[in-house]
Amino acid sequence: MFLESTIINLAQDARAASRVIAKAPSAKKNTILMELAGSIENNRAYLKEENRKDLELAAGRGLSAAMLDRLTISDATIQSMAGGLREIAALENPVGAISKTIIRPNGLEVSRMRIPLGVIGIIYESRPNVTIDAAALCLKAGNAVILRGGSEALNSNRALAGLISDTLAKAGLPEKAVQMVPVRDRQAVNFLLNQAEFIDLIIPRGGEGLIRFVAENSKIPVLKHYKGVCHVYVDEGADFDMAYNICFNAKVQRPGVCNAMETMLVHKNTAENFLPDMAKRFFDAGVKIKGCEKTCGIIKGAQKAGKEDWAAEYLDLILAVKVVEDMDQAIAHMAEYGSNHTEAIVTSDYNRARRFVREVDSSVVLVNASTRFNDGGQLGLGAEMGISTSKLHAFGPMGLEELTTTKFVVFGDGQIRE
Template identity: 50%
Template sequence: MSEIRTLALACKDAAQAMFALDTETKRKLLHDMAAALEEQRDTILTANARDLQQAAARGIQGAMLDRLRLDEARLAGIAKAVREIAALPDPVGLVTRRDTLPNGLEVERVRIPLGVIAMIYEARPNVTADAAALCLMAGNAVILRGGSEALHSNVAIASALHAALEKHDIPTAAVTLIEDLRRETMVELLQLSDVIDLAIPRGGEGLIRFVAEHARVPVIKHYKGVCHLYVDATADESLALNLLVDGKTSRPGVCNALETLLVHRDVAPSFLPKAVQALQERGVELRGCERSRALVDGMRPATDDDYAAEFLDLILAVRVVDDLGMAIGHIQRFGSDHTEVIATRDDQAARRFMQAIRSAVVMVNASSRFSDGGELGLGAEIGISTTRLHAYGPMGAEALTVERFIVRGDGQVRHPQSRL
């Protein structure tokens, strides 16, 4: 048997142990993990220093190097996040429906863990602790396949998590870190459809496409967010301006930042000049359609590529539209099923927008930046699904479980004539 299959099968056995844990035990386990991360602080920071050194030697710098960096404060933050996950409501065992059928059968829908979750991610070592904690809290075992830049940090973090698992007599394979980071090994992992219940890729589009193309296990994708703000004819312009500035400038590098502004032609002459001024003051580059460029100066022409782009930067595409229908058509064509916002005072327009737009999150008069598990009340988030299956939008602990059926009877049979 290949090494990766052996590791995965051990993780599957550990999933069986995780399946049976009660809420209190899981909470204690996570608290012990947080404590172990703090106790093994020096080891983890030393390992991280080694990763940083190697990354710098390979020419990595700027934001990417920063994402890799751990320090005392960040490590304390990681431990804190694990404790916060321990405080979440336990989704396992939740009875979501209970019916008594005419024949007396009592049918319950009860949430159980998925089983084995494979997380495929890139440079950020905090994901190692975060994702493991959230998977474990939902009663799963987890296989972690991080980026090579963070390998030493990830090994040190996993080792702290293992110490806590050992303390509770749970197989350490419940948190399995893959250290063989060759692509072919990842492909092999992604094909273990008899072992892995779900793969979650988190990172750039290249990684996600690679996982989607090679997987034979179920994948929940977290693709790009090409988020739109549509300013309707009846919008409160100052409200819309606030949503625009927050959506584009408060953190342009994340998936719930705005990428395109659509403005109804009736408000464009009044709204666009104010919008452009506010954005340009904040260093935003604007790319507009002809009609918007006729209304304000200083915009480059926008191409279809601009409308399809996730800039992740201080760039915004702009388009004036004739009406709500044209705004919807634009989003249907260029959208990424992530998050769309309508600014309007017209309830019927808001309803039409929601009925036509199939994105995971639709906001009415609120900033796209709230499209995040923490902000929407999920507590913690393992990612934002743009796959319209199982979970759609921000995924919390509950999205790492599934409903099954528990049926209680007192001897009911389907064909009473078979009764003896």
């Protein structure tokens, strides 16, 4: 079958290229990333034209506003991609780093060396910038990568992948280190997920349906996050001005992303004074509020929330609000309805802040800061491959170090095992 053989060839070529990339000097990889940043900026008109084709097709297919937002390549997107490349180039290369050296009683020197994973498959929807972030992080960490973007972004992704291939070729490194699955046919994903002989890890990025499909059908280990049901808990005694700004930013700044707040929890002793002004800010921004019974009694215009609202990832200007008895109930609510993605507390009490950090099981836990900071770039990773809400082998934003593993290195002077 032609499609299956195409995917097998991609995987085989990636395995061969990974052996070369794994040995590439850090300075050479950094030069490639810097030159790619310039190429993206110099080809902005070409990239926006190819993206326009995708946007027209997507609009005709009735994609949501959130999906169209993720699909769009704007001047800001181009600057962000170029800036991310330069930030990744400036990061320390983890490959070859030695850690945890110990001397055994028999004199053996045992260390761990950080090494590339090998070949990584990325399956994602919309967001052409993922093409650049994924390629850059994989290359810097010494991996080859196979990219399977959404069919709605095929023209944009092909254009970006072409710039990457040209930059690699000019540097004398294998173009096959970064490859794009060249077809829209969804069957290509099934074939890709069967290439356990050549691919070491699959990372899906997109909606819950895509991620569950990949996890259920892959013969290759999968790093995943199903959805981002993120909470902000406004504690008793919290600074109201701080809470207003944090909650508004977490919900409104960009509601269609996985680190946007979906549920706001408010201490019962804070609710009466806090919620009316907070709700006005939300309503003025077009946010629809779905609240518990106590919330609806305080906020005029709030709709009654159903049980399904507490687990909802709206990705829209819709917010669930619940008044809780105390922090115990807030943490219990997060444990029951959250997705281990991002949780935040706004509090003036140091001890409750420390307890929240200890007890909340989430990939990123914030104190007095917006959930929108759960992002590789914002947390100093330069860029991210995605946000893992599983714990093997990474938890949270996946940067360079999360795209490597370690091997044991042992030095001796003639020891033999008795």
